[in-house]
Amino acid sequence: MAHGDHSKPIEEAKEGKKTFLRLMSYLSCDRSLLYIIALLIIVSIISSLLGSYMLRPIINDYIIPGNIPGLFKILLLLAVIYLVGVIATYIEYRLLNKIGQRTVTRLRMELFKKMEILPIKYFDTHQHGDLMSRYTNDIDKISDVLTDSLSDLLSSALTLIGIICLMLYISPVLTLVSMITVPLMFLSAKLIVKQSKKYFKAQQEKLGKVNGYIEEMISGQKVIKVFGHEKKVEADFDTLNQNLRGKAEKAQLYSGMMMPIMQNLSTLNYVIITIVGALLAIFRGFDVGGLAAFLQYSRQFGRPINELASLYNNIQAAIAGAERIFEVIDEAPEPEDSPNAITLPHIKGDVVMKDVYFGYKPEKIILKGISLEAKPGEKIALVGTTGAGKTTILNMFPRFFDIKSGEITIDGISTKEIKRENLRQSMAIVLQDTHLFTGTVRENIRFGRLEATDQEVEEAAKLTAAHSFIKRLPHGYDTMLENDGANLSQGQRQLLNIARAAVANPAILLLDEATSNIDTRSELLIQRGLDKLMEGRTSFIIAHRLSTVRNVDRILVLEHGQIIEQGSHKELLEMKGKYYSLYEEQFK
Incomplete structure (x- = not known):
């Protein structure tokens, strides 16, 4: 988007046109049905315009002469x-x-698929409620247009063309008179649309912020x-809510000004035509049926505009x-695997x-020259301490983020040379x-x-001390969990x-404060389970x-993104360094 005030509206219009055409491209899968719909719209318009034109012969040839039998026949034809x-119209809709629903389904699916390949960083930097708003409110706006507005747009445009053609056929003079208010109609529409466009966009953005805050x-x-x-949160929400209300x-x-302005201009147009048409009928012999049909079209003329x-x-x-x-769909996904990336059939865990x-962020380095080795x-x-870089190190192994420099290898192969799916399947993480x-x-x-069997699921639960509490649930393993397991305690959820993680049977375990939310008794049970789980597996524990x-x-003792001490529990206590002071603080 350009920064200059003069170029901004043009660029916005250009982007709007580009977005609209891109949105229309989603309809291409149903091209044959679109042709049928276009044909049905034309049939519907012809029947509407022809029905109005029938007023001319009905009045001139049947009502004025008093031809009642003929009048019934032509009214029957009009009904048909x-x-x-x-x-x-029914089939068309x-x-x-x-x-419309097929297209919206495809669009929603594309959005969801894109979400699945976006990097973790994207979700860390965007409000979840705002993302939800794109799935709901923004998709609903598109659905309304695809299932309703587009056909109305085409129908109105063709109706307008048809009305002008028939008005010219009935009376070129009256058609010229009726055009007096048309420039006013289009000018009014242009000014209103220009203003409403920016506020509609702002409205959607503010709605996304409100939804994000609510979430x-x-x-x-x-x-x-x-x-x-x-x-405080009520006051903050009120501010967001008022901003949304304003937009x-x-x-x-x-948007609402359009209807009354157009109706008033249309009424003015109708009055002018009635006066001129009456004068033509009196002094120039213009037929009454033609005038009635023309007035009918002039009444309809403002509606499509x-x-x-x-x-x-x-x-x-x-x-x-x-x-x-499209902002989300166009976001850069996780970088693709390198062309030579391999799948390791069996990862040992070196x-x-x-x-x-x-x-x-490039300007703020978290890890500074970290080197470590873990044998299978x-x-x-x-x-x-908090902020030392422990969780960041764990994020590097499954490549949630890519390192700036250095190298991480598994079984002697750089993680950048292993397919991400294969790499992540070899790991399990407990946060x-x-x-x-x-x-x-x-x-x-x-x-x-x-693909784990019921037996493997239960064995994993037994291994991690979850089996006993699961059996006490109302329906055991078939107990339904909703709202992130709100009917369980924090310890049970963990x-x-x-x-x-146990049922995944990984080669590498990443445990980030896995027992922090567990009571002391459960912690002892879990620790035994984790000890069994970690047997033969490379494990990193925060x-x-x-x-x-x-x-x-x-x-490994970390501070400010660097390893300052390492050794066994006993060796580190004997060193009387940072680990010793941390230990003393906890157990004094």
Whole structure:
């Protein structure tokens, strides 16, 4: 987008046209049905215009002469013409609704597929509620246009052309008179549309922010209540809500102005034509039936112009939504695997980091020359104060983020040369923050490996001390979980997450504060389960409770993105360095 004020409106229009054409390309899969719909629209318009024109012969040839039998016959013909139009319109809307929903389904699916290949960084930097708004509000705007507005747009444009042609045929003089208000109509429409366009786009953006804030507040209700910040979040929401109201009011104001302005201009047009038409009938012998038909068309003349203008507003709202959807679709996905990337049939778990540097932002380096080595089956603990870089190191192994410099190898092969899918399937991660999906307990555990049998699921649960509490649930392994497992305790949710990692049967385990939300009794049970789980697997454990890492093979102490100490629990205590001071702080 250009920064100069003079070029901005042109560029916005250009982008709007580009977005609209791109949106229309999604209809190409149903091209044959579109041709049928276009034909039905033409049939519907012809029947409507022909029905209005029939007034001329009805008045001139049957009503004025008093031909009653002929009048009944022509009225029957008129009924047939209108019936054909009604049937064509009905079929047209059925087909259009079908195409519109198919197209929206494809668009929604493309958006979802793109979400699945976006890097983790994207979700860390965008409000989840705003993303949800694109799936709902923005898609709804597009759906409205595809299933309704587009056919109305085509119908209005063709109707307008048809009306002008028939008006010229009936009376060129009256047609010229009726054109007096047309420049005013188009000028009014242009000015209104120009203003409403920017407010519709702003409305969609503000709506996304409101939805994002609502989603955050729903997730954080406990925090809000415990700190007594209800009034503050209400005030913040009120600000966002008022901003949305302001943009929505202006968008609807300009959109709503269209109808009354067009109707008044249309009425003015009708009055002028009536006066001129009456004078022509009196002094020039213009037929009364022709005048009646012409007045009917002049009445209809303003409607398609009005519809075109109001439909343009709907289309602008859809384009604003489409732009937001295409923003996500056009986001750069995770970089593709290198052409020579390989699949390792069996990963042993020999993990090496060599002089790794990394920063989430280029100007702020988090990891500064990290080097470590873990032999297959070794247990490595990462300890240190908050912000030392422990979780960042874990994020490097599955390539959630790519390192700035240095190298990470698994079984002697750079992770950049291993296919991401293969690399990630060789690992299981258990985070401090649990996440459970809507579904049964069994399905949540099986998410670690979809082909796992019921027996393997139960064995994983037994291994991680989850089996005993699962059996006490109302329906055992078939108990339904909703809302991120809200009907379970925090500890039980974590047990299921650990069981999910166990059923994956990975070569490498990444445990980020896996036992931090577990009570002391459960922690002992889980620790035994984790010890069994870690047997023969390379494991990286982040722990603030130093009691949980006493028995690991090696402890790495991090500070400011560097490894400052390493050794066994006993060796580090004897060194009386950073680890010793951390240990003393916890167990004094």
